[in-house]
Amino acid sequence: MISSMTGFATRRGQAVGHLWTWEIRSVNGKGLDLRLRVPDWIEGLEPALRAELGRAIQRGSVSLSLKVAAEGGAEGLRVNVSTLQAVLRGMAEVEAAARGTGVALAPATAADVLGLRGVLEQGAGQEDTAPLRAALLEDLPDLLTSFAAMRRSEGEALERLIRAQLDRIEALTADAATEAEARRATASVTLRENLARLLGASDGLDETRVAQELAMLAVKQDVTEEIDRLRAHVSAARALLDDRAPVGRRLDFLVQEFMREANTLCSKAQSMALTRLGLDLKTVIDQMREQIQNVE
Known part of the structure; x- marks a missing residue:
């Protein structure tokens, strides 16, 4: 199950003569970017919060704010x-x-x-802030639990979209394989006709050399490897979606490989039908890339 890098949670607490309100939110990011707005008069609080957040969150641009007030309003x-x-x-x-x-x-x-x-x-008038700091750190896990639950919920929606896009890529790849196989049969006939036409129109051409050149051209137009790699990438992506660890970075790398194969398929197409399938593949892959950029 994947988690999204987008999430939000808020929580209120009360202890040791103080009231507080947490708010945490996050959006996608290449790494983990923590931005904290917490009372600086609570000694040791910010580094402790950073350590806890670093253990609980792998990726995302995360903003945490904490407001603390003494019970009784303006006192302190x-x-x-x-x-x-x-x-x-x-x-x-x-x-x-x-x-x-x-x-x-x-x-x-x-x-x-x-x-x-x-x-x-x-609240800064309190000389010893250790009890308050301890109470806040004890309350933090409940906030992070709610935060993680929302990110998982967002992740479930992302996963459904990505799996549907993988199904579409798999179907387009199958269509491309069928079209490539049909093209292979007609390409063989076309190459033989071209060879005969060249030999009939020119004197002194080396028949073996011309045949070799045409055969090399046929090899360069073959898209079997691209189709095989696209199928392998689909299987790899599905395996990553089943992984319980954060997989956003690996999926981001994999989608680049998807696009590379689709680009090569288009460049080798040599037919309107295969070109159209390659462009459809690129469209779906780009849509999937946009979703994967939100995966933790």
Whole structure:
């Protein structure tokens, strides 16, 4: 069963005099990209969260936010002095640069400054944040369970689409094999007719050499290997879909091989029917590639 890289989950909790709200969401990505917005006054929380997320999630661009408030509302609010000083220095630099270019800026109010992220913190008055950190880490697995369940649900829908596309590729490959076999019979007749025409129209041609050249041309137009590899790729893709481990990277590589064979089939086609089947294959493979890019 595959999982999607797209997912979302939220959870609320309460312990050790605090209330909190988790929110986690993810979209597709080439690797694992973690973006956390968590209270920095809870010592050791962010690295612990990163470690847990890294064990639970293999791929995706993942955003986790956590809001923590002391029970009773505004109790425990304080100004982060270092952040405030950094903000004020930045504001001074911006104002100086604006004056230098003749631009007038509207004055900022205290409410504007306090509204900036990190200036006003809640709960930071608690000296020992270890109990709160422990409570949050204990609550995290339930959030990740809900998150994984949604990604699996999305993955089930992806798997159905991909399996249907594999069935379509298999059917088109079978049609291409039938068309190639029919073309082989007519190609043999055509080559013999061309050989006879060349020999009849020209003096001094080496009959053996001409026959060899025509035979090499026939070999170059043969698509048996491409059809065999397409069939093998279909079997390999189905086996990957049955794998319980994350297979998104391997499927992404495999779909490139699918497209390579379809391109070669088109270049060797030499018939409208086979060209049309090759183009249909490329269309389905490209659609499948779009789905596979969301697989973890």
